[in-house]
Amino acid sequence: MYARNATCYVRIPFTIDTNYTSLTLNVRYDDGFVAYINGVEVARRNFNGIPAWNSRASSSHSDSAAVLFENIDITDFLSELHQGDNLLAIHAMNSSKTSSDFLISAELIAAGGDSDDSAAEGILEYTGPITLPHSVQVKARVLSGETWSALNEAVYAVGPIVENLRITEIMYNPTEPNEEFIELQNIGSETINLNLVSFTNGIDFIFPNVELAPGEHIVAVQNRNIFESRYGGNINIAGQYSGKLNNAGERIELQDAIGRTIHNFRYRDGWRSITDGEGFSLMIIDPANTDLSSWDVKDSWRPSVYAGGSPGQDDGAILPEPGAVVINEVLAHSHAEASDWIELYNTTGTAIDIGGWFLSDSYDNLFKYEIA
Template sequence: MIRSEDTDLISEKAFAKILIQSEDTGLGLNWTGLNFEDSSWQSGQTGIGFERIAGDFDDLINFPILEMRGKNSSCLMRIPFEISDKETLNQIASLKLYIKYDDGFAAFINGKFVNGKNSPDPLLWNSRATKSHPDQLAMEYESIDISKIIPELFIGKNILAIQGMNTSRAGSDFLISPKLSYQTRSSIGISNSAITYSAPINLSSSGRIKARVLKEGEWSPINEAKFIVGSPANSDNLVISELLYNPKGNSEENEFIELMNISDQRIELSGVQFTNGIRYKFKDSDQLEPSQRLVLTPSNYEGQLDNGGERITLIDADGKIIESFRYNDKAPWFESPDGEGPSLVRIAPEKESDPNMASSWRPSITDNGNPGTSDAYPFEGGELLDYALNSNEKLPIRYEFIKDLNNETTSLICSISRNLGADDVLLTMEFSTNLKDWNEGIFLSDSLNSSDKNEISWKSQPISINLAGKQFARLKISTR
């Protein structure tokens, strides 16, 4: 099939009406409608935005609105366009919105929502973008198919309404620059190199296939389907294996998130995407070899990893959850990865430990983690105790009692110094008051001494001070 060039309905530097509200005037979403009265709004050209300090957006801004900064995180804009006659309207086969944006937007045509990026629901007069959109991505047009809205188009005047959003009203820059174009049925013909379909098509790689039928000079609507060639990534073969969510220092540019193929065969990442925490969708050609690790950095994804902890969700091509967990920087999660240098490492990721459990993670041995590799070392025989614990420590188990006078209870806390990379062992501390009944302690990670990332602690269940007698603890070491 062959196609002509797109026909523009809205070009660059198109006429627009702009409003920045300083308070809620009760507009709701009425301003998105075709016949809304906007004569009191400012007039300008698309390429609407500002930069507090001259930067990358300067050449893209045709209507500066620096007054938006500190006033509102949202800017409303209405961009009229014309469809000349019924013949033109009937020939529109596909409609695309091309948009450069920083940080988010919600778009409407003639009052009907068509698409949004980083936009909250519901929209308010002062809504903020839910995630930041990196400047290097904001300067490139993102193509969005909005053909579903074609039935809402009219002969004559139409309106593209956009609510552009910053992540906060104090943002240092902002940009909305849209284009709208269509292709017609008459612009689609049969290529001279087209081959008559006579047998099943063998696919050599994953991807999306689009097809339509030409019958009596009229093309059918496009049908499309996505095909994955090979073993698709899913919860059985792909895990999140490492996070550097708060690098040491003031910059976040060194943060990363790492994935690992824990299977014995190559997996296809087509359709896999992060939907919480960060935003990233893998390309159809992306693959991971057995035991291979893949690292994503802020230059790859939208948003950033929250320094205080948040939910990370990774889904497969069918929308099913591969992993979804909430990491944290407070006990029982390790505190040293929160800005003190180490990353947060998944212990023995190939064992598919529960990522929601703080005990499934540990700090990395060295600062800034080990993206793309592992700092774990295997147990190769010998004394399991020597492999698991730091042999330089004189006292394998250190203990203290703590009292809660408000509740009149006491607890025994035990700490050990372990070999940080000894991921082949599982360490648990058990407590008893009679040497018969043993209960696993409450894991405290490194919260008692985050400056020593080798140290981990457990606490016994509290017991009444009046009933407290002897308490016992034992360290249980087993291979995973």
């Protein structure tokens, strides 16, 4: 904003379910604003004329005054409120695009409703300790006589989210561009609630109030309709994220409700070639690995067994992990009656059935030689 524009747009959605007899807009501002409820102007300060995308406040508002709420009676505009969803929009302005500071803070106060707030969903009267069932944002006021205090709010994180929530699959470059998804799993032994967990880098998504049982998977998707048309409606979907995963690889960051890091790693398109546009996903090999830096390492990931990935489930038991069976020795130029040969080596401690596997020296014919 600094040195670019003196204007800032703010949109605050809110919901009402009752009728009120008075309405007050409380605003702290530096330097001016025009406020609207559901598209109708209800108040303005330090601006004249028709506002534009690059408007500036007509005068400054001193810092000492700006930090105090100005109470503006907008009861005349009560008729603009609707039962259900509403929108408070504010066109906030600095007096100059090079101003060293900027402030806009607003709240709507309604009174005289015909409902009992104590019975409204999400509103509790404090009479003793309150148990929080999941991570939540708490807003509180104190009523002293007939005067309410300023609104105070804080976010509380509940449950072992950081310890037990892990990213397990990334479909970053599907053959159908809108079939992207990221899968997560609860690796712990108790149910967790993902409320307010968020992706803050790579994609943008805040998880709703949803519980995840031990071992259970959940996915965040780019396009829910397209995802369900491909995979069906039985997969646990948290919601639809905004943004798009970078086909060339990028950093993914996942945080809990109070901003603690759950994951912060970078996936790369060169890790497994068939995951880069050929329809396969990246699958973490060991979700229970306690070393979170391993998510940054190629050898911690493998391609999905099938094209399309395996959202909502683990396909790890179908095939051995990468590196379980390796080519150990090759005789490529034999003499006389000797034959060329390839030696395979099982690097694990358990038997692996390789019947039906294929060897090939041709990228165009990957099924050239079948192992009986």
